[in-house]
Amino acid sequence: MISTRYIRFLFLALTFTVGMISIIAVFDGMTSKPTDGLIWRLGLDHVIVESIVTAGPGEKAGLKVGDQILGINHVLVRNPGEAASILMGLQIGFRIPYLIQRGDEIITLELTPHPYRTGDNTLLYSALVGFVFLGVGLYTCLKQPNSPPARIFLLMNLCFLLVLTCSFRGSPYYWIDLLVQNAASWGLTFLGPLFLHFFLLFPKRKPILNRFKALIPALYLIPWIRHFAYTLSQYFGGGLWEQELFGVQIELWAILGIYLIAGLWALMHSYLSTTDPLERRQIKLVLWGTFIGLSPFMIFSVLGAGIFEQRNLFSIGVVPLAVIPLSFAYSIIRYRLLRIQVIIKRSILYSLLTGLFIGVYMVIVHVLGGWVERVTPFGGGFFGVLFVLVFAISFEPVRSRLQQVINRLFFRSDYHRQSTLDKLSRSFRNIEEMGKLARATLHAVDEIFQPEKSSLSIITDRPGAIEVNQFTLQKGKTDERIYKLNEDEPVDFAAEFIQCNGKNITTDNIHIGGVQGVQLERSPDHLKLPIFSHDKIVGLLSLDAKRSGEKYAINELEALEAFCGQAGLAIENIQLLKSIFEANQRLFEAEKLVSLGQLASGVAHEIRNPLSSIKLNIQGLARNMRPDQMNKRRLDIIQREIDHLDHIVHDVLIYARPSGLKIEPVQPEEVIYRTAELLSPDLKAAEHKIVLNFPENFPKVAADREKLHQICKNLIVNAADAMGTKGRLEITGRVFSGKVDLIFNDNGPGIAEEDVSSIFNPFFTTKADGTGLGLANAQKFIQEMNGEITVKSTLKEGAEFTITLPVYQEKKLEK
Numbered sequence: 001m002i003s004t005r006y007i008r009f010l011f012l013a014l015t016f017t018v019g020m021i022s023i024i025a026v027f028d029g030m031t032s033k034p035t036d037g038l039i040w041r042l043g044l045d046h047v048i049v050e051s052i053v054t055a056g057p058g059e060k061a062g063l064k065v066g067d068q069i070l071g072i073n074h075v076l077v078r079n080p081g082e083a084a085s086i087l088m089g090l091q092i093g094f095r096i097p098y099l100i101q102r103g104d105e106i107i108t109l110e111l112t113p114h115p116y117r118t119g120d121n122t123l124l125y126s127a128l129v130g131f132v133f134l135g136v137g138l139y140t141c142l143k144q145p146n147s148p149p150a151r152i153f154l155l156m157n158l159c160f161l162l163v164l165t166c167s168f169r170g171s172p173y174y175w176i177d178l179l180v181q182n183a184a185s186w187g188l189t190f191l192g193p194l195f196l197h198f199f200l201l202f203p204k205r206k207p208i209l210n211r212f213k214a215l216i217p218a219l220y221l222i223p224w225i226r227h228f229a230y231t232l233s234q235y236f237g238g239g240l241w242e243q244e245l246f247g248v249q250i251e252l253w254a255i256l257g258i259y260l261i262a263g264l265w266a267l268m269h270s271y272l273s274t275t276d277p278l279e280r281r282q283i284k285l286v287l288w289g290t291f292i293g294l295s296p297f298m299i300f301s302v303l304g305a306g307i308f309e310q311r312n313l314f315s316i317g318v319v320p321l322a323v324i325p326l327s328f329a330y331s332i333i334r335y336r337l338l339r340i341q342v343i344i345k346r347s348i349l350y351s352l353l354t355g356l357f358i359g360v361y362m363v364i365v366h367v368l369g370g371w372v373e374r375v376t377p378f379g380g381g382f383f384g385v386l387f388v389l390v391f392a393i394s395f396e397p398v399r400s401r402l403q404q405v406i407n408r409l410f411f412r413s414d415y416h417r418q419s420t421l422d423k424l425s426r427s428f429r430n431i432e433e434m435g436k437l438a439r440a441t442l443h444a445v446d447e448i449f450q451p452e453k454s455s456l457s458i459i460t461d462r463p464g465a466i467e468v469n470q471f472t473l474q475k476g477k478t479d480e481r482i483y484k485l486n487e488d489e490p491v492d493f494a495a496e497f498i499q500c501n502g503k504n505i506t507t508d509n510i511h512i513g514g515v516q517g518v519q520l521e522r523s524p525d526h527l528k529l530p531i532f533s534h535d536k537i538v539g540l541l542s543l544d545a546k547r548s549g550e551k552y553a554i555n556e557l558e559a560l561e562a563f564c565g566q567a568g569l570a571i572e573n574i575q576l577l578k579s580i581f582e583a584n585q586r587l588f589e590a591e592k593l594v595s596l597g598q599l600a601s602g603v604a605h606e607i608r609n610p611l612s613s614i615k616l617n618i619q620g621l622a623r624n625m626r627p628d629q630m631n632k633r634r635l636d637i638i639q640r641e642i643d644h645l646d647h648i649v650h651d652v653l654i655y656a657r658p659s660g661l662k663i664e665p666v667q668p669e670e671v672i673y674r675t676a677e678l679l680s681p682d683l684k685a686a687e688h689k690i691v692l693n694f695p696e697n698f699p700k701v702a703a704d705r706e707k708l709h710q711i712c713k714n715l716i717v718n719a720a721d722a723m724g725t726k727g728r729l730e731i732t733g734r735v736f737s738g739k740v741d742l743i744f745n746d747n748g749p750g751i752a753e754e755d756v757s758s759i760f761n762p763f764f765t766t767k768a769d770g771t772g773l774g775l776a777n778a779q780k781f782i783q784e785m786n787g788e789i790t791v792k793s794t795l796k797e798g799a800e801f802t803i804t805l806p807v808y809q810e811k812k813l814e815k
Contacts, residue, residue, distance in 0.1 A: 192259025289327020
């Protein structure tokens, strides 16, 4: 097998050879030489005039097509090479004798050589475009020397270079033209087959090549036959067709056109048939570039300048050809065409941009300065000073604007990604709520990378456990779940990339690497990245495969890792603010409760004493009053209202006084079952359904049995009232890290967002006949049991109350 090094050397040598031929052709074409206005047939052992330039020296001297030149300036010539050598040594403007054989007659004619260049500025434009082809093709082949499409691409671009530098010169007349003319023939002959061959391999090998093994050799058969015929015509004259276009026979242009159309068809077929989004973008860019480049060339250069002899249209068609290699180059840079990864340093582009800007400035100063000096009384120095001031003022904004253009052109995805992430990072300063931060992050990540699903897991230390809030975004919908990692058994986190083993888990011993800790996956299809703050993990970001099917690139991973560092600080800041707020809130609540308790106790006593007196007097009136139906009903109403007031006073006193709890081992599912059974008549009447989900061997909790019964009763009654009729209340038990959760989840209308923060405040109620002390007392009892109660709610989806209590631990007596 041929080594990669040898392949690179071989193609470098070929590129060097073609490049040198092109440079020679351009240099010779732009060099002024003496000409006699005669077109000679090359490759023969005598010099025959094949055609004569109109109004040239030969026509003025009376030479005719078919004349054989025997001598020039008293020197015999035997072939075109000798004739060209003698002609190159002549001086322009002097009359030179030509010895001519015309039929059987030998005559002498005198002509005056004129200065002549076979090329003009159009040749320079063509050469510039050709070397763009050369640069892109050579770079592609050197990057992928073992790739057949890359090799064919270089050969195709070399043919483009030969066509652009060697085919569009004026008429040849000495030995360099023999080299250039044959190089042009090679380029035009094999450009078409290479063009079609490349698009049969790009971006993937077409199935037709497997079905017809001889197709590729057949592509090159016609060009070989044609080039052989062209070679013979140089020695024996004539050709397939006598009509020529730019010195090239028409049949060659027809063959080239057929191959180009077939190649574009193959490219279009690839675009329509591919299902890979990245390939589709690559093909689309190349297809448009090829079409835009070839169309003006065929219209203006071939038809306009060649067939209709409008030479001024030629450059209009040549310059757009540069779009073809430039579209390939841009596709390589942006979409990794032919699997070529290009890393362009922005600093280099910015430096080139700055140099270009300064160069344009100097040209403007030079041109306008001279003009001002000629047409105005002011000197050029005055204008220079003025323009320096304008340049100094405009330099920075113009440079910044041009850099943005560079970023959008060459680094569009990087620019959009970085600007979006920077904007999100700046917004972190104004976000104080964790859910808002998570949703903003997921929506930004979804906009930039477009994964099938993304999730942000925020890890919070709790006493003896870790709480993980996982926010997931999929198909535009955000979901939030809370996981509590148990210290007593291995936990397989729902996102399937955290494996926490062992006990006493804290965020300090979740680390990267090692047996214990976080096992992260990182592949081109999906990313799972830790979020750190001061060497402590505070979150995890997970991105599934992209919706487009593209792989994650290295620069995308680097951008995400940098962003995760900023997100880590934002998460820690929010957690710190939240802990400070909760501490202040607890302190405020404690102080408020003390004051409220003292006030409530005094007011309750002042109300209860007169209320008892009223109740006794009403009972006395009832005994002494005649049994009148109306009066009896009124007394009953007064009695019920007094009992209601007495109940409120009783709740206030309970809230105000120390509870005096009796902490004992309590089986929570038994208490909940007993409470639900007690309330079953009312629940059945409203057609409510209660579902209990408790795992086997659910542990006992350290609690006050009666107070826990009151709390559960209050939560069940509240849920039943909220659900109306035919509701569903699911009560679930969960164990984690020495604690249990009792979760009451109903499908009622939910709680308004503005009411959630006040739901446990004393005397806050949304019921017409409520006291606003049920949940306040529940929170008080649970906190006295070393637990906590929390609430989550979504309007129209229901509410969820979670009671967290410690597992009962039996105390062992020391010996």
